[in-house]
Amino acid sequence: MSAPTAAGRQAWAYLSRVVEAPTAALHALLAEHGAERAAALVRTRQVPPGLRRSTEARHHLDTAEADLARAGALGGRLVTPEDAEWPGWKLHPFATTVPAPRQVPVLPVALWVRGPARLDEVTDRAVSVVGTRDVSGYGEHVTAELCHDLAADGWTVVSGAAYGVDGAAHRAALTAGGPTVAVLGCGIDRAYPAGHAALLARIAEVGLVVSEHPPGTTAAGYRFLARNRLVAGLGDGVLVVEAGWRSGARSTARWARELARPAMAVPGPVTSLGSTGCHQMIRTGEAELVTTAAEVVEHVGRVGELAEVSTSPPRPLDGVDAALRPVLEALPRRGSASPQQISESSGVPLDAVRAALPELELDRHVVRTEDGWSLRRGAGA
Amino acid sequence: MSAPTAAGRQAWAYLSRVVEAPTAALHALLAEHGAERAAALVRTRQVPPGLRRSTEARHHLDTAEADLARAGALGGRLVTPEDAEWPGWKLHPFATTVPAPRQVPVLPVALWVRGPARLDEVTDRAVSVVGTRDVSGYGEHVTAELCHDLAADGWTVVSGAAYGVDGAAHRAALTAGGPTVAVLGCGIDRAYPAGHAALLARIAEVGLVVSEHPPGTTAAGYRFLARNRLVAGLGDGVLVVEAGWRSGARSTARWARELARPAMAVPGPVTSLGSTGCHQMIRTGEAELVTTAAEVVEHVGRVGELAEVSTSPPRPLDGVDAALRPVLEALPRRGSASPQQISESSGVPLDAVRAALPELELDRHVVRTEDGWSLRRGAGA
Numbered sequence: 001m002s003a004p005t006a007a008g009r010q011a012w013a014y015l016s017r018v019v020e021a022p023t024a025a026l027h028a029l030l031a032e033h034g035a036e037r038a039a040a041l042v043r044t045r046q047v048p049p050g051l052r053r054s055t056e057a058r059h060h061l062d063t064a065e066a067d068l069a070r071a072g073a074l075g076g077r078l079v080t081p082e083d084a085e086w087p088g089w090k091l092h093p094f095a096t097t098v099p100a101p102r103q104v105p106v107l108p109v110a111l112w113v114r115g116p117a118r119l120d121e122v123t124d125r126a127v128s129v130v131g132t133r134d135v136s137g138y139g140e141h142v143t144a145e146l147c148h149d150l151a152a153d154g155w156t157v158v159s160g161a162a163y164g165v166d167g168a169a170h171r172a173a174l175t176a177g178g179p180t181v182a183v184l185g186c187g188i189d190r191a192y193p194a195g196h197a198a199l200l201a202r203i204a205e206v207g208l209v210v211s212e213h214p215p216g217t218t219a220a221g222y223r224f225l226a227r228n229r230l231v232a233g234l235g236d237g238v239l240v241v242e243a244g245w246r247s248g249a250r251s252t253a254r255w256a257r258e259l260a261r262p263a264m265a266v267p268g269p270v271t272s273l274g275s276t277g278c279h280q281m282i283r284t285g286e287a288e289l290v291t292t293a294a295e296v297v298e299h300v301g302r303v304g305e306l307a308e309v310s311t312s313p314p315r316p317l318d319g320v321d322a323a324l325r326p327v328l329e330a331l332p333r334r335g336s337a338s339p340q341q342i343s344e345s346s347g348v349p350l351d352a353v354r355a356a357l358p359e360l361e362l363d364r365h366v367v368r369t370e371d372g373w374s375l376r377r378g379a380g381a
Numbered sequence: 382m383s384a385p386t387a388a389g390r391q392a393w394a395y396l397s398r399v400v401e402a403p404t405a406a407l408h409a410l411l412a413e414h415g416a417e418r419a420a421a422l423v424r425t426r427q428v429p430p431g432l433r434r435s436t437e438a439r440h441h442l443d444t445a446e447a448d449l450a451r452a453g454a455l456g457g458r459l460v461t462p463e464d465a466e467w468p469g470w471k472l473h474p475f476a477t478t479v480p481a482p483r484q485v486p487v488l489p490v491a492l493w494v495r496g497p498a499r500l501d502e503v504t505d506r507a508v509s510v511v512g513t514r515d516v517s518g519y520g521e522h523v524t525a526e527l528c529h530d531l532a533a534d535g536w537t538v539v540s541g542a543a544y545g546v547d548g549a550a551h552r553a554a555l556t557a558g559g560p561t562v563a564v565l566g567c568g569i570d571r572a573y574p575a576g577h578a579a580l581l582a583r584i585a586e587v588g589l590v591v592s593e594h595p596p597g598t599t600a601a602g603y604r605f606l607a608r609n610r611l612v613a614g615l616g617d618g619v620l621v622v623e624a625g626w627r628s629g630a631r632s633t634a635r636w637a638r639e640l641a642r643p644a645m646a647v648p649g650p651v652t653s654l655g656s657t658g659c660h661q662m663i664r665t666g667e668a669e670l671v672t673t674a675a676e677v678v679e680h681v682g683r684v685g686e687l688a689e690v691s692t693s694p695p696r697p698l699d700g701v702d703a704a705l706r707p708v709l710e711a712l713p714r715r716g717s718a719s720p721q722q723i724s725e726s727s728g729v730p731l732d733a734v735r736a737a738l739p740e741l742e743l744d745r746h747v748v749r750t751e752d753g754w755s756l757r758r759g760a761g762a
Binding site: 020021053054056057058061138141142218220221266267269270271275276279282283288289290291292295325326329330343344345346348349350352 | 400401402434435437438439442519522523599601602603647648649650651652656657660663664669670671672673676706707710711724725726727728729730731733734
């Protein structure tokens with residue numbers, strides 16, 4: 001596939017403006033006619049019945065040239081399915097055919113991006129990290145730690161640039177020197193939320209700001225809900241750090257599952273409202289419990305990337321054969337005991353006690369005394 | 382089944398002394414000959430080969446009469462499978478046949494108990510609550526809250542009287558005025574740990590202290606491991622509140638699963654070592670995540686006892702039909718917009734916008750103005 005011509009790119013830009021929410025019917029039209037012809041058909045209202053409603057309100061708005069210029073002035077561009085950097089592999093599970101499978105998100109027409117990173121490369125190994133705007137100190141700390149570790153391990157952090165968990169995720173990735181991708185529900189020229197203008201500018205300098213809407217598109221609730229499918233779509237899995245009962249993060253995790261990608265949630269204190277959504281998701285099987293970046297990688301990573309098995313320090317009795325332990329534990333803390341006494345106390349037959357004691361002596365757990373056997377000092381029985 | 386005669390009870394007491402760890406072979410002997418004859422056969426070493434080793438060390442120790450007297454002096458008694466208060470239904474899944482199914486715990490010979498409660502009644506609706514001795518402030522708080530709520534709901538709290546989670550569980554149940562059962566790895570006349578002497582005395586006053594070992598038996602590590610199967614066996618499920626990587630609590634939860642009963646774990650901060658075992662159990666599917674007493678009851682309760690579905694307060698847009706939301710959100714925060722402007726901004730066809738606006742007006746979300754339509758003040762769009 002070769003990059004579109006200038007006219008072709010304008011057709012893609014026009015379609016991304018005209019269609020608020022892409023439909024499988026539009027993708028069918030694109031597949032049949034290509035972008036330029038599809039755009040001409042939409043412009044002249046020569047579309048199949050299934051496309052009339054969704055293209056009616058804006059078919060006359062042809063701001064493609066201005067939109068492309070506006071993006072370019074910001075260091076941005078329109079990435080189309082014909083461009084080399086189109087993340088085709090990542091977006092492969094999205095729906096493009098009629099009838100669209102129920103619940104499966106529909107492929108965006110094209111993606112407006114702003115920043116130096118290549119869209120396909122920066123999302124090649126990526127984790128989407130989302131959560132409540134109303135983050136707790138705990139949630140902020142855990143988000144920062146997990147995202148720092150993911151970034152340091154070479155994973156891109158994808159999020160939605162919202163206050164709370166999203167912002168903490170982007171900041172931690174930037175701090176670790178890793179790339180990060182912010183997917184917006186408004187145009188890439190917009191700073192939403194306004195308080196994250198500096199953060200978005202920084203992301204546009206080193207990572208990528210992404211939107212399916214053309215420049216100038218204002219933020220709206222339903223756009224952020226649709227945006228969530230792209231947050232899920234650009235990551236290898238979705239990690240929810242903190243979420244209340246009702247949370248956009250939960251819908252992003254649901255998109256991940258529809259795309260057959262892992263949804264993960266971080267637990268927290270049951271006394272914290274901020275973790276209720278995460279706990280509920282784990283309870284219902286909507287998400288897997290994870291506690292470290294390594295465990296996240298175990299879910300999203302390629303074959304062979306497994307979390308290390310945690311180990312704990314050995315305990316005093318660890319070196320002792322299970323069969324010998326009752327004998328060792330039957331010895332009094334002070335003084336000595338005879339094999340007979342040890343047998344009665346432990347319930348181990350006398351001959352087995354007699355056999356065990358020299359073994360325990362060899363292992364320096366017990367010592368022979370005048371009255372029988374006693375624990376060796378310093379042996380941690 | 383009628384209660385055993387005095388001689389019969391002495392036979393049970395003798396066997397509970399002779400056998401450190403009951404085996405399916407012993408249960409087979411009991412089933413074939415009854416307690417008195419089985420005791421006589423053990424005493425005279427006329428046992429099948431499979432029982433020789435386990436009865437050898439103590440077959441000559443006949444302290445049954447003294448043990449029963451000692452228990453009685455403490456307000457205790459020996460509950461045998463022939464007694465009406467034997468919790469046969471609860472202990473039904475335990476192994477009694479040869480060969481014993483691998484991993485299934487073996488039925489205790491009999492149970493020494495101390496306290497006013499009837500063993501079968503007090504364990505009829507019971508949850509076993511266990512966890513680390515090294516409990517955190519969070520773990521102590523959560524244990525207290527969960528056990529208080531369980532006790533207030535009529536559930537008996539079963540635990541092991543250890544420091545940490547166990548102690549907090551017993552105390553919370555007592556505070557709520559509910560019965561609680563402490564299962565020990567030593568005799569019921571022993572206070573182990575010593576620091577819980579007062580707590581154990583209190584439990585013996587209003588609940589029940591239980592052990593499969595006769596009075597005088599000292600505490601030993603392997604006895605506590607074997608005890609864990611009884612903690613699991615006397616509850617309808619096992620709840621682990623806090624547990625490190627290696628924890629007796631985890632083994633108790635494993636016994637619950639072997640008995641086909643729910644194992645549950647409470648999550649906590651991922652930054653706390655005390656919750657690592659719980660998180661690991663949830664991750665591996667060894668335990669279900671629970672956060673409230675109601676969720677515990679959902680797992681252990683009889684049919685029909687379901688946790689209430691938590692609800693959250695309604696949001697401003699909640700009452701708005703999903704199809705109308707884009708129209709509502711396209712209205713400017715200040716000033717007015719024409720249906721045409723709203724159609725272009727939202728991507729909703731003009732006729733649909735024209736149909737939606739009067740509906741939104743009726744629901745008092747928008748008002749008609751001279752210039753078009755605007756948001757109604759106070760309507761939380």
